[in-house]
Each structure stands twice: as C-alpha cells, then as structure tokens.
Amino acid sequence: MATSDFVLGGLASVGATFFTNPIEVIKTRIQLQGELAARGSYVEPYKGIVQAFVTVAKNDGMTGLQKGLAPALFFQFIINSFRLSIYSSxxxxxWMHKKNGEVSFGLGLMWGAIGGVVGSYCSSPFFLVKTQQQSQAxxxxxxxxxxxxxxxxxxxxQIYAKNGIPGLWRGSVAALxxxxxxxxxxxxxxxxxxxLLIEYDLVTQPTINSFCAGLIAGSIMSVAITPxxxxxxxxxxxxxxxxxxGLLYKGWLDCVVKILRSEGVHGMYKGFWANYLRIAPHSTLVLLFFDELIALREKYDLHY
Structure with a gap:
C-alpha cells in the first residue's frame, strides 16, 4: 500500500466533505426523529429535505448546517485513506482482475469491503462524535x-472520561x-x-469517465447503505x-428488532433521499478527486 495513495485518498474525501456535510446533518436528524415511535404518532420537525434545511438554518443558524464538520473531516480522511489506498493497490x-484481464465485480466487492471495514474501525471515534454533534439542536x-x-x-x-477507550470505540463493531x-x-x-464505459466506448475521457462511474457507484451505494x-x-x-x-439498544441486532417492531420497514429507510443526496455527490467527488490526484502524482513523477 503506497503511502502517497493513503494520503491522496484522505485528501480527496476531505475536499468532498466540505460540500456534503450539511446534507449529512439533515440526514442524521431525519433518521433520529420519531425514534422507536409508530409512524404518524410523533411531531416531525423535519418534513422534507428543503424544509429541513430552512428549519435548521432558522433555529440553529447557518453554522448549524456544518455541525460535526471537524470530526467528519477526520472520519472521512481516515476511512477513505484506507479504502482508496487498498482499492488502488x-x-x-x-488483484481485482480475472485471468482474462477483465475487472471482477466480485473481487472489487471483496476489496472494497475489506478497505471499508479497516477504515471504519480505525475512524470509529470520529464517526461517534460526528453523529452526536450533528444531532445537537x-x-x-x-x-x-x-x-x-x-x-x-x-x-x-467527555467520552473518554466517562467510559475510557472502550467508550470511544462504542458501536464500532456494529458499524462494520x-x-x-x-x-x-x-x-x-x-x-x-x-x-465498461471505456470498453463500450461510451465515456473514455478520464475525468468524465471517473465522474460518471462515481455517480453510478454513489447511487448503488446509497441503496445498500441506508438501513x-x-x-x-x-x-x-x-x-x-x-x-x-446503551440506554435504548443492546447492540446491532437489538436495534434492528426494535426499529422493525416500532417503526416498521419504513424506519429502516428513514432519511433515504437525504442519504442519497449526500452519498451520490460525495462518492462522485471523492472518487473523481482521488483519480485526479493520482493522475497529478503520476504526471509529477514522470516529469521529475
């Protein structure tokens, strides 16, 4: 795993996070409203994405839309440093190719999952703080x-003083x-x-190719990741x-059971559109920035 790829993966995600953190604040709030309450039985301060933006700006100020930005930047840098450097390697x-030279979807799935698990565990304390700060309103x-x-x-x-190192990594296994x-x-x-875009001569220009592939990847990712x-x-x-x-949930499985019993399947997809609007552009920007940074590095290496 090249050290430069590790750093470039982190930098690519930091650039994207500045743009997508506000929608993640909205996503977090929507996922938490009506927690363990039957649908229609609670007050919804966040009724839609646009209305939620206005509500947060009105009550928390414009800076409220960037709550949790600092831990979000640390989280994204760490998780994507591992994910993208492992992917690049x-x-x-x-390692992602079949014997005939084609890129294997299955192998890509495996290496992507490995990178995600490693990065997620290492960055877990920052995800914990990010979530808690984004929910403060x-x-x-x-x-x-x-x-x-x-x-x-x-x-x-605060977390370390109350629960030590285990407290900082609380929920990390469930996040895997x-x-x-x-x-x-x-x-x-x-x-x-x-x-495929190159093979079928659909989009061959490198930057546009990365952009289109990133957008499609982000769309698929949002469906898989929301629950x-x-x-x-x-x-x-x-x-x-x-x-x-935990005061409400004992762990991952207990959380699933309680959500399904109280909120139904709908509860598992709360904040889907906000998640989609965050993940699709974030994925596109991260992967595009990463490919562009790799290209710049290679150009620099060639010239110097």
Missing part, C-alpha cells in the same frame, strides 16, 4: 438523545456491516463501471449509563 497489483427542533459537546476535542474528552456493504458496493461498481446507516446513527447517538451500556 488492488487495481495496480491486478435547538430545543424546539431537537430529535434523539441530546449530548452536550461544545467541540470535537471536548466530546472526545455498514462499512462493508457501502464500501464494497461503491468500490466494486466504480471499478467495473469505469472499465445499516440508520442502525449505526441510532447506536452511536444513544445515551449510555455509567457502565457504558
């Missing part, structure tokens, strides 16, 4: 458990299915789509007792 060493529009963090460092200190499914679907689709994303949001945001145990 797999492509360069032809003015009283009149608050949903889910409300934490009292004043900054990323304050949150990390989300990472495996989302990353696997994204990486496999991206690699295969790029190859495990809802579960992860709920587990990371819930309050904990003095022993560090």
């Amino acid at each position: 797999a492509v360069e060493k032809r 003015a009283k009149q529009i608050a949903v889910g458990y409300q934490h009292t963090h004043t900054s990323m460092t304050n949150a990390l200190r 299915p989300r990472a495996a499914m989302g990353s696997g679907a994204q990486i496999a689709t991206f690699g295969k789509t790029k190859a 495990p994303d809802v579960i992860t949001t709920r587990l990371y945001n819930q309050g904990v007792d003095v022993q560090g145990r």
